[in-house]
Amino acid sequence: MNLEIAFDLLLMLSCLILAWMSIFAVSLFRCIVFFVCLGLLVTIAWVQMGAYDVAIAEAAIGAGITGALLLAAWVRIRPAVEDTSSESKSVDVNHQDSKEHV
Amino acid sequence: MFNKIDLDYNGSAWDSAASRLVAGLSVAGLLFFLVLMVFKHDVHNTGIRLYVDDNIDLSGVSNPVTAVLLNFRAYDTLLELAVLLIVVIATLPGHNQQGPLVKRMVQGEHNLVILALQRGIAPSVLMFAGYLLWAGASQPGGAFQAGALLAGTCVLMLQTGTYRINYTSIMARQLLALGLVFFVAVGLALIFFEGNLLNYPADHGGLLILLIEGCATVSIAVTLSSLYSNLVDPSFSDPTDTYRQGS
Amino acid sequence: MNSALLYSITGIGVFAIGLLGVVLASHIMRKVLALNVMGVGIFMLLIALAKHSESLVDPVPHAMVLTGIVIGAAGTALALNLMVRLHKMSDSTQEKAKR
Secondary structure, three states, rough: OOHHHHHHHHHHHHHHHHHHHHHHHHOHHHHHHHHHHHHHHHHHHHHOOOOOOOHHHHHHHHHHHHHHHHHHHHHHHOEEEEEHHHHOOOOOOOHHHHHHOO | OOOOOOOOOOOEEEEEEEEHHHHHHHHHHHHHHHHHHHHHHOOOOOOOOHHHHHHHHOOOOHHHHHHHHHOHHHHHHHHHHHHHHHHHHHHOOOOOOOOOOEEEEOOOOHHHHHHHHHHHHHHHHHHHHHHHHHHOOOOOOOOHHHHHHHHHHHHHHHOOOEEEOOOHHHHHHHHHHHHHHHHHHHHHHHHHHOOOOOOOOOOHHHHHHHHHHHHHHHHHHHHHHHHHHHHOOHHOOOOOOOOOOOO | OOHHHHHHEEEEHHHHHHHHHHOOOHHHHHHHHHHHHHHHHHHHHHHHHOOOOOEOOOOOHHHHHHHHHHHHHHHHHHHHHHHHHHHHHHHHHHHHHOO
């Protein structure tokens, strides 16, 4: 097994693991960070397969613009951390959701 | 999972563990089927690669991806620009503000580190985007990559807090629509000259592709940065929104 | 078993993980992320199938993936806008209920 195949296998395994972590991680911030990492690793995969235009576009749009959009939406959607009185009074509609950190 | 087989059970009808198992099994079945299909797929000398290689001299550029994107499948790129325009219209702020395109805010909080960074980065990225646009004809590059680079720089400059871009002004609307309008105008004009929609003449193909790509670059850059800006700070577009940035 | 075949299997795996995420995730933002992961998997499959040998590359799937990346980013932006608006509406109704 030469170095090229080993590098490709490592890249593929990392893509699979990152895809899983990007959806099922503990907090939403970690999910976004793992998604940006997935975009960057996938850029290297495009270069390995000879798709150079797609690699430039994926690095700029897939990892850059989409990462900025996701972070901007996350900032607006996370529960307000300085308002401690409202957290105890808020209604627990979805009991399963309250267990995970958002 | 099998504890709920009980006559006195009044909970929800869907057992979450069982539904997860069913979802996992069906996705695994789909995965197995797709992998089987990929193994049976014969990849040698199939696809349209041979047609592209034979006709690439007629297209006016020598990069096959740019030739496919802007000459052989130019109609798809036109529809893609139209979809981008529709998404921007759907996310534009509701106000109809008349004003300058870019307003420089003197007071308010400025992020000094990003300000110092973008003073060095923004001119170099501008030049690099222009190079990518020009080199798209013969090397990896093109309109989308250059537009995305410009949008990234725009996002960086919006983060400093010194600029506020009004995407509903007249100039911004013209810039957003420029790519699609130019593409459609060229296509319609070519109906008169060549007989078919977007049928480039053989000797002017490269020039037309470069002009279309230039307008598309500007349009894509303003579109992508407007998508970011409307998500970040809509308080100056919607006065009832009390969201404050940077708290 | 060349590397293009392995990459296409990885692409299918990433697509399957994304599909599981769309079905099983609870928060809306995780579903949006899972949709994007599905897109990444499909792109990997397309580009892996476009590599006919070490030097012969089919450019038409590259153009399709390029279009797909841009439209995917725009669709994600629209989905995030809708999600933020949903969050704003449900938050404001909770505010009124508390007072």
